[in-house]
Amino acid sequence: MKIETKDAVLQDAPLLDAVHESLIQRDFLLQLRKIDHVLLRHVASSTNFMSYVEQMTASLGELFPSNIRPCVLWCDKDLTHWRILNYKDWPALSDALGNVSHIPQPLATFVASPSRPFAREQNLPTRSDWSQWQDVLAEHFLDTCDLVSVQDNDKNWFTFCLFSSKLPSDSEHRMHYWAVDQALQSIPQWLKAMLVRMKTDARLQEHTNEVTGLLQPHAFDNALDMMLRDARRYFQRLAFVSVLVPSDADQDELKLLSDTLRETLRDNDLLANSSDNEFVMAMRIMQLDDAPIVAQKVQKALQKADPKQISVLSGGIKIGVALYPEQANQDKLRLASLAAANAVTENVGYRLEYYGKFVKNLDEAYDD
Structure with missing residues (x-):
């Protein structure tokens, strides 16, 4: 030892x-x-x-x-x-x-x-x-x-x-x-x-963005929840739109983009900028064929905007549309519309998400 x-x-x-x-x-x-x-x-x-x-x-x-x-x-x-x-x-x-x-x-x-x-x-x-x-x-x-x-x-x-x-x-x-x-x-x-x-x-406590005048994301989400509840109760269709813009847009350009998108809305439609490079929209539609009409209306409004005032338009604007009830809740609608927007190859264009396919019109979804 x-x-x-x-x-x-x-x-x-x-x-x-x-x-x-x-x-x-x-x-x-x-x-x-x-x-x-x-x-x-x-x-x-x-x-x-x-x-x-x-x-x-x-x-x-x-x-x-x-x-x-x-x-x-x-x-x-x-x-x-x-x-x-x-x-x-x-x-x-x-x-x-x-x-x-x-x-x-x-x-x-x-x-x-x-x-x-x-x-x-x-x-x-x-x-x-x-x-x-x-x-x-x-x-x-x-x-x-x-x-x-x-x-x-x-x-x-x-x-x-x-x-x-x-x-x-x-x-x-x-x-x-x-x-x-x-x-x-x-x-x-x-x-x-x-x-x-x-x-x-x-x-x-604020419902609108002080720069753009649009709904704050939480206010948009709350309003969309009510819209989805009504859609389930009354068997309505909804279109959910994501509009992606370049991330270098300044406040003046975001304000002009907001005004441009607001002109495409009806009284009960929703619009918010969920981030500096994404706008989201939600609206009731009567039938499936209304979805490309919504996308085209947004696209035409953006194409008419003055690129000298909104320089980010030259960097590309992507529009994605998802549909309810094909996508059953808010999270699925958001993910599907983002995926559709990211599938756009044109400088300013749109895609519809329909059962996992990204198309310009619903006929393309059945071409296979």
Whole structure:
């Protein structure tokens, strides 16, 4: 049996420390990923923004249970109005609504310098530029502040300040700031996920596109669902049209294209631009033979448009038509019309999708 001597154990100590640190880092990253999942669930469940901020600060408290105090600041794009969002945790720094009258100059300078993704302010108790926050810093023995900022859709700023105390040993100091760096990388992603959802929520309240005046995609989808329900109930036929344009169309051209396509519609027909290079249309038709008439009407309208005003016309316009009930739901109609549009070989042309074939008229579908 081999017995380790004291000297041999001491020689292995650095290796044991490295293994121990690796295990701590692994456990921290696992906990960070769990927090990712928790916050994403909050985003998906339409949690309001302030509740989300509270969850973020609580999650940071779980990651750093004894040595981090987060302070979440909001300021306007001009950096004139500042507010602490978690003001209940910092009552001495703000009024009853979280408004802050004095911001340390290094903090304001960091927010005003968006090219710096992160910053670390150290030795705060001895710094004159943090003097008006000194009482609070001293009360909680805070020595360092790590900063990260994210700008919202209105150009306002959200800044996370992670305050921490001095640590007694080099190894604790090293591990702490490694962990802080991981959290600083995650915080912008957490915030941006919520900001994107808030922007999407706002768009869902709008029914028309501000550039083209057409239905927003979600409004088109809702209206098409009702149209399909009526078609099933009353045994009606529908035509679903995809119009593909080159992706380099600018806003003025999209507006002119929208106006051109709108002229082909009847009162109860639907039209939306589902992306910058795709328009979608839906209309009731009486019989199968009406499908090529719809496509030709759209094609002629586009051919009459002035290519000097709509330069993308020279890059090719593809029109695809799918039919209900041959395609039984909205997803199938969209996929079939896209496939038909992509089968077009002319500069401006159309194809009808009919049971997997792409034709210009329905007689071609039976030629085989």
